[in-house]
Amino acid sequence: MKFIRLTTVVALSTTIFAGGIRVFAEEAEETEKTGEVRQITTNGQITFTPNNDAPNVELDPDGPEVEIPPVVGPDGENNGPLTIAYVPTMNFGSQIISSSDKHYNMVAERQQKAGTTGDTNKVPYVSFVQVQDTRGTNEGWKLSVSLSEFEAKDTKNNVLKGAQIKLFDPQLRYSVNDAEQEPTIHANGLELIPNNDAVPIMTAAAKKGGGTSTATWGNQVALDKQVEAGAAVVENAAIQLFVPGTTAKDAVTYRSTLTWELEQTPDNELPGIVF
Numbered sequence: 001m002k003f004i005r006l007t008t009v010v011a012l013s014t015t016i017f018a019g020g021i022r023v024f025a026e027e028a029e030e031t032e033k034t035g036e037v038r039q040i041t042t043n044g045q046i047t048f049t050p051n052n053d054a055p056n057v058e059l060d061p062d063g064p065e066v067e068i069p070p071v072v073g074p075d076g077e078n079n080g081p082l083t084i085a086y087v088p089t090m091n092f093g094s095q096i097i098s099s100s101d102k103h104y105n106m107v108a109e110r111q112q113k114a115g116t117t118g119d120t121n122k123v124p125y126v127s128f129v130q131v132q133d134t135r136g137t138n139e140g141w142k143l144s145v146s147l148s149e150f151e152a153k154d155t156k157n158n159v160l161k162g163a164q165i166k167l168f169d170p171q172l173r174y175s176v177n178d179a180e181q182e183p184t185i186h187a188n189g190l191e192l193i194p195n196n197d198a199v200p201i202m203t204a205a206a207k208k209g210g211g212t213s214t215a216t217w218g219n220q221v222a223l224d225k226q227v228e229a230g231a232a233v234v235e236n237a238a239i240q241l242f243v244p245g246t247t248a249k250d251a252v253t254y255r256s257t258l259t260w261e262l263e264q265t266p267d268n269e270l271p272g273i274v275f
Helices: 002-016 020-034 220-228
Strands: 081-086 102-107 109-113 123-124 126-132 141-147 164-167 169-176 189-192 199-204 211-217 235-243 258-264
Touching: 081 258, 123 126, 123 220, 126 141, 126 199, 126 235, 141 189, 164 211, 211 235, 220 235
Parallel strands: none
Antiparallel strands: 081 126, 102 235, 109 123, 126 211, 141 199, 141 258, 164 189, 164 235, 169 211
16 A cells, blocks of 8 residues: 555656656665665554453363353343453352351352263362453442342241351452553452441452453362362362351251442442342
């Protein structure tokens, strides 16, 4: 394209000014003698726009080869340029009633290994929560979570009093190769106490957090070793449920709700999304 434009200019000069080509030739000859360099610059351009499609969950490259579907609500309500792509489901298994204080490890989440079928090919993976920010505005965001009481229906002791979830050794994975833009992650031993205010999991100040941010809990090597050892239940010790020994417990299943909230900064809060 440069060559075509330059040729057009020369042709116009020849038409309007007699002897124009001679002048250009003389200038070129002089340039060759003096070593002068002539330069022409042009511009390249690309424009990015926010991604309003459903998120595509990006996994730990060192983890198992599994495909995990994104969290998408009815009618795609969780789609958009600032979205929660994935959150964990926490199951603490079946436990024997005890009068002692207990910390129960979470049962590791499992997903079908790529290209296989059947439960025997479902592999454990570290639990994680993922936020994707493709707004391109560098406004920042905050992801928080709250916990309801562990409750059961049609039983005398229907609330698991004093129970709380604890999150240990959080690790941050960030898709952008710039440490200065990384969001912050919660401290080790974060407590999720039922009916308390939501607590921050990841926070991106202004000019931070663009791209994909993932908070993980667990050690993939440790999970794989449990599988190799033939463990009937693979446990993730980075997420624990604490239940006091003094709490009355019935032989039923107690359930709680984790509410994950993604909030724009400073004050533009998005609706809470319940899982």
